[in-house]
Amino acid sequence: DRFYTAFFPGEAVVCGQRLTSFSTFHYLTLSAIGSPFLCGDGVIRPSDLMAAVRICQLDYGNSPRISPTIRDLLRIRRMNRNEELFHRECAAFSVFMSAHCSGPRFWNQVEGGQKFRELTGPEALIPVTSAMLKLGLPEADAWNMSMGRLQWYNAQTSEIEGSERRFLDQSEIEETDRILTALEQKQAKEGVNHA
Secondary structure, three states: OHHHHHHOOOOEEEOOEEEOOOEHHHHHHHHHOOOHHHHOOOOOOHHHHHHHHHHOOOOOOOOOOOOOOHHHHHHHHHHHHOHHHHHHHHHHHHHHHHHHOOOOOEEOOOOOOOOOOOOOOOOOHHHHHHHHHHHOOOHHHHHHOEHHHHHHHHHHHHHHOOOOOEEOOHHHHHHHHHHHHHHHHHHHHHHHHHO
16 A cells, blocks of 8 residues: 555665665755666666665755765675676665655546646655645755655645545556556557557
């Protein structure tokens, strides 16, 4: 269940470092350096993983100093030599990030509901600003909160304020995913037949 995962995401040990939260601040910093963990393209190298781990140990307000220590350089060298170790560490980091980004999924009311305006601000700033304004969270707390939890609070606040979005429960999410997968497979098959 996405809700429980967001509020009890757990910790992880990646590259020998304990990670306790993946926050919007971590997302922002990884975006700023063009991390392949967020871009979805390019090759992830051990140095990219080590930088991501360093970033995820920071809190908002700290200077993002991610230059590797001697211990980090030795760990990078070890992962360069041991591909299986590197893949395990990347998988652990990916599971950690996913758990902390477990936000709500919902249907939007298209007709007759509250009007929505497209927001044009930076992606990472939107949920943080909303939490500060609507929930009265201090800036550092909003930036340091796990991303999934922050998304749940913002979505619930919007619903209380009259948003017509309806949260999906786990069975609805699974059914929606099954339908979308079937449609994608059908489209891919039709695309092959036309070629």
